[in-house]
Amino acid sequence: MSLLKAENIVKSYQDGKELKLTVLKGINIEIEKAEKIAIVGASGCGKSTLINILGLLVPMDKGNLIVDNQEVNKLKQKDIAAMRNSFFGYIVQDFALIEGYTAMENVEIPLLYSKKKLSLKERNKHILSALEKVGLKHKATSKVKNLSGGQRQRVAIARAIVNNPKILLADEPTGALDTETSDAVMKVLDSLIEEGLSLLLVTHNKDIASLCDKIYSIDNGLLSVIIR
Amino acid sequence: MIRLIFAFRDIKKNIRSVLFFSLQIGVLVVLITVIASNIGSYINYYVQLTKLDKYSLTMFDTYYRDSVLNTEFGNIDSSESDSQETLEEYLLENKGFSYIDGVKITKNKNIDLIIGIGAFASTYSYGKNNQTSMLIGSKVSNFGVGDTVIVGEEKNKYTIGGILPENSSFFMKSALMNLDDKVLLLMSYEEFNNEIFKYMSSKDREFYSMIIQTNFKAIDSNENDILKITDEINNSNLIKVVPKNYNDLLFNQNNMMKSNITFFLIIVLAAIIFMGIGLTYNLLSVVDNNMQEYTISLIYGETMKGLYIRAFIYVLFIIGPPTLFAFTFLNFTGIVGKVSLVSQSSLILILSVIISIIPIRRIDINNIVLYLRRDV
Numbered sequence A: 001m002s003l004l005k006a007e008n009i010v011k012s013y014q015d016g017k018e019l020k021l022t023v024l025k026g027i028n029i030e031i032e033k034a035e036k037i038a039i040v041g042a043s044g045c046g047k048s049t050l051i052n053i054l055g056l057l058v059p060m061d062k063g064n065l066i067v068d069n070q071e072v073n074k075l076k077q078k079d080i081a082a083m084r085n086s087f088f089g090y091i092v093q094d095f096a097l098i099e100g101y102t103a104m105e106n107v108e109i110p111l112l113y114s115k116k117k118l119s120l121k122e123r124n125k126h127i128l129s130a131l132e133k134v135g136l137k138h139k140a141t142s143k144v145k146n147l148s149g150g151q152r153q154r155v156a157i158a159r160a161i162v163n164n165p166k167i168l169l170a171d172e173p174t175g176a177l178d179t180e181t182s183d184a185v186m187k188v189l190d191s192l193i194e195e196g197l198s199l200l201l202v203t204h205n206k207d208i209a210s211l212c213d214k215i216y217s218i219d220n221g222l223l224s225v226i227i228r
Numbered sequence B: 001m002i003r004l005i006f007a008f009r010d011i012k013k014n015i016r017s018v019l020f021f022s023l024q025i026g027v028l029v030v031l032i033t034v035i036a037s038n039i040g041s042y043i044n045y046y047v048q049l050t051k052l053d054k055y056s057l058t059m060f061d062t063y064y065r066d067s068v069l070n071t072e073f074g075n076i077d078s079s080e081s082d083s084q085e086t087l088e089e090y091l092l093e094n095k096g097f098s099y100i101d102g103v104k105i106t107k108n109k110n111i112d113l114i115i116g117i118g119a120f121a122s123t124y125s126y127g128k129n130n131q132t133s134m135l136i137g138s139k140v141s142n143f144g145v146g147d148t149v150i151v152g153e154e155k156n157k158y159t160i161g162g163i164l165p166e167n168s169s170f171f172m173k174s175a176l177m178n179l180d181d182k183v184l185l186l187m188s189y190e191e192f193n194n195e196i197f198k199y200m201s202s203k204d205r206e207f208y209s210m211i212i213q214t215n216f217k218a219i220d221s222n223e224n225d226i227l228k229i230t231d232e233i234n235n236s237n238l239i240k241v242v243p244k245n246y247n248d249l250l251f252n253q254n255n256m257m258k259s260n261i262t263f264f265l266i267i268v269l270a271a272i273i274f275m276g277i278g279l280t281y282n283l284l285s286v287v288d289n290n291m292q293e294y295t296i297s298l299i300y301g302e303t304m305k306g307l308y309i310r311a312f313i314y315v316l317f318i319i320g321p322p323t324l325f326a327f328t329f330l331n332f333t334g335i336v337g338k339v340s341l342v343s344q345s346s347l348i349l350i351l352s353v354i355i356s357i358i359p360i361r362r363i364d365i366n367n368i369v370l371y372l373r374r375d376v
Helices: A047-054 A077-086 A103-113 A120-133 A149-161 A179-194 B002-013 B015-054 B082-092 B120-124 B189-199 B202-214 B223-234 B246-299 B304-332 B341-362 B368-373
Strands: A004-015 A019-031 A036-040 A062-067 A088-092 A167-171 A198-202 A214-219 A222-227 B057-064 B096-103 B113-118 B133-136 B148-150 B157-163 B169-172 B175-178 B183-187 B217-219 B239-245
Touching (some): A004 A047, A036 A047, A077 B304, A088 A149, A103 A120, A103 A149, A103 B002, A103 B246, A120 A149, A120 A179, A149 A179, A167 A179, A179 A198, B002 B015, B002 B246, B015 B169, B015 B175, B015 B246, B057 B202, B057 B223, B057 B246, B082 B202, B096 B120, B096 B202, B113 B120, B113 B189, B217 B223, B246 B304, B246 B341, B246 B368
Parallel strands (some): A088 A167, B133 B157
Antiparallel strands (some): A214 A222, B057 B217, B057 B239, B096 B113, B133 B183, B148 B157, B169 B175
16 A cells, blocks of 8 residues: 555646746656655756645645545645654755754754654654764754754754654755765665655656666656656 | 744844844834824814813913012912902802812822812813812722812811713813822812811912912903903002913914824824834844744644744734833833733734734745745
């Protein structure tokens, strides 16, 4: 059974006053457990829009999305928010970390929104465990503004996995990193997949995409399989 | 709770901008309150003024002769006090009124007492004319209805018969005297003479006689009556008077207030518009600084409604302290009276809701993810 199933997803944006730009024209995709999927495509083709819709961040105009056996269209906003918190981990190109916070404070954010209502001691345990998985336990109390690009992305990964999500959504996770650091980050992601996590990766880097089990391409608002 | 914590963190992060914004809000609240207070005073003045339309009131500008100015109270030759008799006739027949204001003549409590004499009560619609009655202002707390107040002699005890409506006032010269924290004693001139005046020392009697003369207003008197009063008083050696139409004086004062307020309003409105534009830009910049945090929170389990609440709490904490401070300042400086905490809180909530619209409109579900792509 798939963890996520998207059927005929359509999304348009208003471009100016009258023109409506349809970026996704009927996307179908499924994500299974421990599966690594890459989506490639030119800039502006709708890769990020798709990952945002699948990650329940942006509403779709049409289509059906089933996440964890639940039809998203039928869920209330607070249930969708709870699903974002517990089912998905999210990594973006620019890290999206809060500069003034320490690594621990950044990683803590998903736990603060969690329905589990963990105590401070339990939260710290989860945070340090996540930072350990990305090899940054020793930087737990460092402000992220003092960390390197690679370290920041690993803090972002720790934040994405701290709530034990089922699917990791990564939007150009290595886009802001050099080749060596990108490899290190991909190794971290690989080790997480081995633990049973699924990965949906958006990238324009074919080398990074080639590390995945399936590669899709978005062109003219439609998804096509490159490698299965 | 989590929204409160994050709102505090947002403030901590933008502390300089927040402080600057708060300062602007504080100044704006002071300006708006001052202008609102002035407009309120003007409207109140006008409303009270129109109530006097049914009377034709004449006042007398009083000038003391040198013989009085160079003599101490108590030593003025009583034969020179003939002018008093002319006014007494008008007061006794209720064809005029006078008052003694701000004189602390109660022995038991240190409180301002206004004694309205003659037709004062009917002119200002207080209590009953020709019958002694004591009334207290709505904010007087150390007396209550039924309490006894001693005025002058021990035997002159007056029982408080009622409480004046809030914002009761009367015209004193060209100003409106508020009675909320005063005690008002209404008496006929005869009662005043028999119960208070005759027990005074000669020094006090001379002093209060002059106050009564100075504050005297004739009601609905014809031109001949006015001339008669003026001639009789001016023939005495004590004072010299010039009759004036009191209604006109008050209307002129009202027109002057209107001109001043219009000018002040234009200046303040211009300042408010410029500050409003500055505030909007400042708020947008402060909100923009929070957008990435909002997006991160959204990704990790916050709802859009939760973000709106967080933005509202953020604005509330920016608006609340300077507004409370502004009202404390305004009260301390005497620009406005004490505003209840409920009214202040309501104003803060209303302002926060209105100002929150700006950041809330910024938090759009279709665009918020764009903030993930920005370097923080």
